[in-house]
Amino acid sequence: MDGPFVGSEALARGALTRHELARWHRRLLPDVYLADSREPSLRDRTVAAWLWSRHRGVIAGVAAAALHGADWVDATIPVELIWNNGRPPAGLVVRNNTLHADEVTTVCGIPVTTKTRTAFDLGRYLERGDAVARLDALKRATAFKADAVLRLADRHPRARGLASLRTALPLVDGGAASPKETWLRLLLVDAGLPRPTTQLAVVESRGKRLRTLDLGWEDYMVGVEYDGDQHRSDRAQYAKDVHVKRTLAAFGWKVTFVIKEDRPDEIVRNVRDALVSRGWRP
Structure with a gap:
């Protein structure tokens, strides 16, 4: 079978036998299975969570952000559901939260919190650094509006974590191209430095783009770049980076x-x- 499925339903319609179910499939969640030959992706685990809820739960949190296109989401993160169940199996986080009809959409055939509601939940439940990194990624993918998220806060005045949400939202920047860039930006802002521009294009006098810096202050011609491991593992990229560094200094x-x-x-x-x-000057 292609993708996760409910074992009891497959048995009832004769799609496979109990022996085939046990021999060739892995159990992802109670009564939800996946072919042994397939390594579970985050999408598989998300669909499995919805099947486990008997099609009644709504995907939320980081898993919802991934469905909306946010990057840097590990396949093993706990999948969050909004549903009324107090004893979820391992690998799931279930919250019995209030959801309005306009806070739910459909992605890949399953109900998911809207981009605005997803941002609302990420900002409330995660520690500030993680929240801003996840919100940066969601903003990069969906361009959600902070004022729309704050209107949800007004709609749910008793929701948990509203103070955390209001702290995180002003720090969000969809220009961050990785969680490390978010971390670096917060480090500098928390230290009292002026807020930098993300993905700052450096252009020479004839209009040729020299580099797009991770962070920078154009007025001062100061930039910051986070070098990942690629510069060590990819010699061609390393040589290119050295050349760019020399060119930036020359300009x-x-x-x-x-x-x-x-x-x-x-x-x-x-x-x-x-x-x-x-x-x-500070």
Whole structure:
């Protein structure tokens, strides 16, 4: 069978025998199975959660964000459902929350919280850093509107986590191209530096784009880049990056390149020094 299915239903219609079910399929959730030959994807686990709820639950949270197109969602994250069930199996988080009809949509044939309701839930239930990273990814995928999310907060005045939501929303930036870029932006803003522009295009005098920086302050010609592991594993990319760094410097840009081994205080000090050297004053 293609994708998750309810075992008892497959047996009832004669699609397979009990022996075939046990021999060739894995149990994802109670009475929900998947072919052994297939490694469960997040989509598989999300569909399985909905099947387990007997088509009554609504997919929410990070799994809903993934269905809306948000990136950087691991296949093993707990799948969240809004449904009335107090004893979910392992791998599921079930919340008995109030949902209005206009807070639910359909994606891939299953009910999912709308992009606005998904943002509302992410901002309430996650720790600030995680919330902003997930909201950045959702914003990048859907361009949800913060004011629409705040209207939901007014609609649900007794909902848990509204203070956390109102803290996270102003920090959201759909320009973040990875969770590490979100982390880096929050580190700098929390340290009192001016809020940077994300995905800042550096263009030379003839209009040729030299580089799109992860973060930057165009007025000061200061930028910040987060270097992942690719520069170590891909020699061609590494050589290209070195050339770009030299070109940026030649055009007067001061760019701090950050790697995962850098200490947060060192990163902040280097970026602050670059801004101050270009005329910024705390």
